[in-house]
Amino acid sequence: MRLSASIKRIIERHALADYPREACGLIVASGDKQQYVPCRNVASHGQDFRLPAEDYAAAEDQGQVLAVVHSHVDRDPMPTEVDLVSCEATGMPWHIVSVGRHAGDDMPIVRDWHSFAPSGYVAPLVGRTFHHGSLDCYGLIRDFFTREISIEIPDFDRPDDWWMKPEHGELYLENFEAAGFVRVDDGPRYGDVVLMQYRSDRTNHGGVYLGDAELKTQPGLHPVPGAMLHHAMPRLSERVMYAGYWRDITRMIVRHRDLL
Missing domain, CATH: 3.90.1720 (endopeptidase fold (from Nostoc punctiforme))
Structure with missing residues (x-):
């Protein structure tokens, strides 16, 4: 699914405000309209995200959840192995926005976007990366x-x-x-x-x-x-x-x- 320019701007503001922690949220459809619902990131490490179940339930109260959104901090927006595995688990599209600072800059900027959908990916038993809570x-x-x-x-x-x-x-x-x-x-x-x-x-x-x-x-x-x-x-x-x-x-x- 494609995101409208207005929804992207809202997501970007959230990602910049939460920097240097990753931001996360959900795209929700209510009737024929879509909206971005920002959620809390309760992960203990800023270079990761964990979206709490109660925030997901609250978003469902507003409509049908269509996609997962999160930011990457000081790196490109390409999905990590745990992003690919988690996307398969949710069965819905994911959108990643990368934000970061250039050397000497005080404020972060939006760098790039990447969107992807479930494609059947499974992490190998030998050689997978570590991510506590899923790939552990x-x-x-x-x-x-x-x-x-x-x-x-x-x-x-x-x-x-x-x-x-x-x-x-x-x-x-x-x-x-x-x-x-x-x-x-x-x-x-x-x-x-x-x-x-x-x-x-x-x-x-x-x-x-x-x-x-x-x-x-x-x-x-x-x-x-x-x-x-x-x-x-x-x-x-x-x-x-x-x-x-x-x-x-x-x-x-x-x-x-x-x-x-």
Whole structure:
């Protein structure tokens, strides 16, 4: 969908006002008219955005949500990998406006626009970029189970840096049973989830044990004996040998009930 010049100007004002944080909002249709509904960005990092569910619901009260809008700060408007994945999840067009400052300038300016729509993109299991809340260790576990084993496991809201905030508890340990897993002591074997304490005093990281099996949906990768698939911040997702450091920081191994 194309944006009118007047709506673009409103979005640009929002993006400039929120600089140096990313701005976000929604395009909503009410009758035969479209409008831009600015939303809050509740992400903890300014170079990212998280649109709260209550803001989305409030926009829906005004009409049908047609598109997602956000800004890129001090970079081009081309979608990141998480933008592409999120666009697929919403099933609607996305519009990105880039804003930034030139060296020596006090005020940011609008640099460029880019629009795109769902096209079937899926992030690879190995080599994806890290983005907490979607393309993270739990997101990789979910995608592995969907693509490689045809098992759907539920998603859970996970606030940024939750493992550093006591009020958020132990999200992995408190939810693995609700996600369909049970603790086992005879592992690891293919498909087991390894729960670890990664640079933390809490269980904040998970991976999938592959052993010597290849990824069916991403063939041709070099073999890694005794492999574990995981995605540690801020690295690309990878397969590593499940030994040494990774085994030392393991808290427990869990297995999905369908694999018992």
